[in-house]
Amino acid sequence: xxxxxxxxFCLSVVVSVIxxxxxxxxxxxxxxxxxxxRGKTLIKQNARGxxxxxxxxxxxTVFYCKDMSCYKLIDSNGRVRLDGEITxxxxxxxxxxxxxxEFYATGIPQSVTYYCLGTQSGPVQTxxxxxxxxxxxxxxxxxxxxxxxxxxAGLYQEFYENGQKKVEGFYVxxxxxxxxxxxxxxxxAKGTTNLKxxxxxxxxxxxxTGKWFExxxxxxxxxxxxx
Numbered sequence: 690x691x692x693x694x695x696x697x698f699c700l701s702v703v704v705s706v707i708x709x710x711x712x713x714x715x716x717x718x719x720x721x722x723x724x725x726x727r728g729k730t731l732i733k734q735n736a737r738g739x740x741x742x743x744x745x746x747x748x749x750t751v752f753y754c755k756d757m758s759c760y761k762l763i764d765s766n767g768r769v770r771l772d773g774e775i776t777x778x779x780x781x782x783x784x785x786x787x788x789x790x791e792f793y794a795t796g797i798p799q800s801v802t803y804y805c806l807g808t809q810s811g812p813v814q815t816x817x818x819x820x821x822x823x824x825x826x827x828x829x830x831x832x833x834x835x836x837x838x839x840x841x842a843g844l845y846q847e848f849y850e851n852g853q854k855k856v857e858g859f860y861v862x863x864x865x866x867x868x869x870x871x872x873x874x875x876x877x878a879k880g881t882t883n884l885k886x887x888x889x890x891x892x893x894x895x896x897x898t899g900k901w902f903e904x905x906x907x908x909x910x911x912x913x914x915x916x
Contacts, residue, residue, distance in 0.1 A: 717731050717734065717739055719731075719741065720753055720757060720783050721781050721782050721783060722760065722775060722782075722783040722784070723782075723783075723784060723785070723807065724760065724771075724785075725745065726743055726744050726745050726746070726749070726751055726762055727741075727744060727751065728741025728742065728743065728744055728751035728753075729741060729742045729743060729744040730742045732750070736755065737754070737755060738752055738753050738754045738755045738759075739752070739753045739755075740752050741753075743762075746764075747765075748764065748765030749762060749763065749764055749765060749770075750762075750763040751763075757775065757777070757783060758774060758775060758776065759772070759773065759774055759775060760772070760773050760774075760775050761773075764794065766794075768792065768794065768796050769792060769796075770791065770792050770794070771789070771790070771791050771792070772789070772790045772792070773785055773787070773788065773789035773790070773804075774786055774787030774788055774789070774804075775787075776806070778806055778807060784804070784806055784807035785804035785807055785809075786804055786805065786806055786807070787803065787804065788801065788802075788803055789801070789802050789803070789804060790802075793818055795818070797816065797818065797819075797820045798816050798820070799815065799816055800813070800814065800815045800816065801813070801814045802814075805830060808830055808837050808839050809828050809839045810828050810829065810830045810839060811827065811828060812825065812826075812827055813825065813826055813827065813828060817850045819850055821848065821850055821851070821852050822848050822852070823847065823848055823850075824845075824846065824847045824848065825845075825846050826841055826843070826844065826845040826846070826860070827841070827842055827843045827844070828840065828841060828842070829841075829842040829843075829862060831862055831864070831893035833864060833892075833893060838892070838893035838894075840860075840862055840893055840894060840895045841860040841895040842860055842861070842862050842895065843859060843860060844857075844858075844859055845857070845858055845859065845860055849906050851906060853904065853906055853907065853908045854904050854908065855903065855904055855906075856901070856902070856903055856904075857901070857902050857904075858897055858898075858899065858900070858901030858902065858916075859897070859898050859899050859901075860895040860896065860897060860898065861895070861896055861898040862893060862894075862895060862896075863893070863894055863895075863896050864892070864893050865892045865893075865894065896916070897916040898916050899915070899916060900913060900914070900915055900916075901913070901914045901915075901916060902914075
């Protein structure tokens, strides 16, 4: 079994992206990217890039850099709600690659994550609405014969809105060689659901290890667990 651990976010990959554009702006296709909101209709293009109307939320705008290396979701008030780096993977697929930041409506960062060619990897930080750090941990990419898995690894911490530590502990990666994959099929005519396929597979997961601590809002330790 080939298992590869990559606990750091991958470096940006320089990819040449060429789009065939005619004079009419409407000829620009909607980029093929794995995000919830790819955009719907091209509404403007300039030297910076392309602006599409939202496919899901009225008033939002989806922006792509001219060279298709970045993505932004802009709300109706002109605030950036999602900002990330993208790159080419395959013939026409764009994937997240590098730093991605999600913002509250106030403009304060809600989370900062990193991706390596579409798979989340590296440090993760989330924030309270008052901009104080709420949690931080690391994700590692584990490559098994069953594919890629993104799982927690190393130090994990949570914080209260006043900045005091709430939870602290460590995660280790476990590879289960005897996991079972099951596929169930629903028969609408009979109203029944039956097991169709069940097979052994290899899965990677995170498990708590060592001592885990919990603290109250004043910073006093209130719980200790051994894993």
